[in-house]
């Protein structure tokens with residue numbers, strides 16, 4: 562069995578962003594040489610997510626509006642976590658809702674998706690350099 566590890570880096574210009582990382586993950590699969598196996602992709606930060614859904618602009622806007630309704634960034638003083646001096650309590654909660662990681666099957670060297678599935682990096686406390694781990698196992 563082979564294994565392969567790669568880190569992807571992101572630094573968004575805005576506090577929140579939703580980035581389609583499917584081609585970068587497929588590049589890692591290709592580089593690994595693995596034909597049959599599993600691909601794990603996870604955010605290496607507790608204020609960012611990796612999730613799978615449709616790459617459709619309306620939906621991305623809907624996620625952002627929905628997450629802001631569930632856990633508004635402001636007023637920052639109404640979160641106990643922000644008593645530490647941070648202002649990112651909302652980002653921790655948004656990350657919990659959108660998830661930490663995804664696992665995708667690799668078949669004949671390709672990510673084996675369902676219809677319209679794409680892998681996204683969800684950033685909820687950006688404007689700094691952050692990492693995503695891609696770990697592959699297979700043969």
Ligand code: ZN
Pocket residue numbers: 642647649650653
């Ligand atoms: Zn925090």
